[in-house]
Amino acid sequence: MTHVPQVRRRPVVAGDRMAEDPAVPTLTGLLAQRALDAGDREFLRFGEWSWTFAEIDAWTSRLAHRLIEVDGVRPGDRVALMLPNVVHWPVSWLAALKAGAVVVPVNSGYQRADLAFVLGDSGARVVVTDAEHAHLVAEVVASEDGLGDVRVLDLADDGSEGFPCSAPPTTASHAGTLANLQYTSGTTGFPKACMLTHGYWTRLGWICAAVTGLGGDDVLLTSQPFSYMDPQWNTAVALTVGAPLVVLPRFSASTFMADVRRHRATFFYVLGSMPTLLAKQLPTAADRDNDLRMVLCSGIPVALHAELEERWGAPWREVYGMTESGIDLFSPFADTGSxxxxxxxxxxxxxxxxxxxxxxxxxxxxxxxxxxxxxxxxxxxxxxxxxxxxxxxxxxxxxxxxxxxxxxxxxxxxxxxxxxxKDMVRRGGENVACVEVEAALERDERVVASAVVAEPDEVLGEEVKAFLQLAAGVPADRATAEDIVARAGAELARFKVPRYVEFVADFPRTPSERVSKPALKARAAEAPGTTHDLSPRRS
CATH class of the missing domain: 2.30.38.10 (Luciferase; Domain 3)
Known part of the structure; x- marks a missing residue:
């Protein structure tokens, strides 16, 4: 089946209303509103299981009552969530907000030191987790000073059955109520927690709904870890427009587009290395057999932009934001010149x-x-x-x-x-932007991903080093390194061309799918691979 563009639906938030205040100021208010006006519509889909807005509204109310009456949660208390991508994540998030708590998302890949820091720094009173992480959580709570009173709630038996299906009176009523302590990826030192309000999330959902023109007939899809903010703002958009959100367990480049087709998704957001990894999958006859209407991305590879649109038959547009600020810049979908x-x-x-x-x-x-x-x-x-x-x-x-x-x-x-x-190489008197060199390297079809870092040099202060992940079957030898660098060098000023190349099987990544360069350099120092010095260098 060939992809056929669908008739544009009527957007819930028109583009000219983007600057208006959201119609409902809180996430909990949005859920209550959707339970009233779209209660039977699908809201969340995990695998083959799905829940309506009304079902999630009732479940979150019951769990909120349990948090208040059993765990003693009071308005302003912090509730940490250490879970993979399961429905209990958004349910626990919204339930804790209904209890008046502040949610602390915890990366489910954290180990003892990371977890101890976040629980201690946030002052969490309750941790919601699963069987896979319960032992680690219990160990940290029992052994770390100041955490002895933290309660641990296993999602397998949240104990919410029997509690009222109506929201407790502590449900937030204004936009300024604190909703999240959202820890940044922490690529340098310990992470910092951004204080995000209900109004932050509802305005983010409102603006993104206006940018995309999404409506109730759309299907959103996300695959990033729920502890990161992307699935959370996708949830806010779904609540804003009354559309379902499909959540995948994780991002897999080899199966992602098959999931997009299977779930008939009309919208998704990707970032970091994800577009490049998708583009490097072998083309298939089914590529345009999808219902996609639009894609938002942070960091669309310039050389791949047109190819991405042509291959999957939908417009891709840039959106820029940070955890600190939500959404800041965007390219309109009508702007084909971008x-x-x-x-x-x-x-x-x-x-x-x-x-x-x-x-x-x-x-x-x-x-x-x-x-x-x-x-x-x-x-x-x-x-x-x-x-x-x-x-x-x-x-x-x-x-x-x-x-x-x-x-x-x-x-x-x-x-x-x-x-x-801070992601620059200072080579002699010249500044080299790592992202520019990475983009040139990744235009080579043999390169799956790259990371450029500064290498100390006695003469020039710093030299340019490239870590390269190669496509399957490409020999990781000096000849390959020389040829890839020579091709990239044809697009770069001479002082930007890497002197050193080291091949890696993969990259350590942050929850936002960006390469963690501190972790990469630490790994290379602990277990160095073969570094090809492509001297002699130009002066």
Missing amino acids: VGSGSLGGPVPTKQVRVVDPADPTRAEVAAGRPGELVISGRPMMKGYWNRPDATDQTLRDGWLHTGDLVVRRPDGGVQLVGRI
């Missing part, structure tokens, strides 16, 4: 952006075409970092969020990402 441009688009109507000189104490704006730090103000925005007033003051200055991302303003008025302030 395809392959590298543009992040322009700000959503509730945000203002500036491009400033990070070395200038006055943070003066730089001229168009010159790189500078992207700074953002507006809504949604975190309230700050939990227990980190100094970090909050460093990141949020006079109402402006300093992103740490280097961008340039494009002639068409859009914004283009060129790298991270």
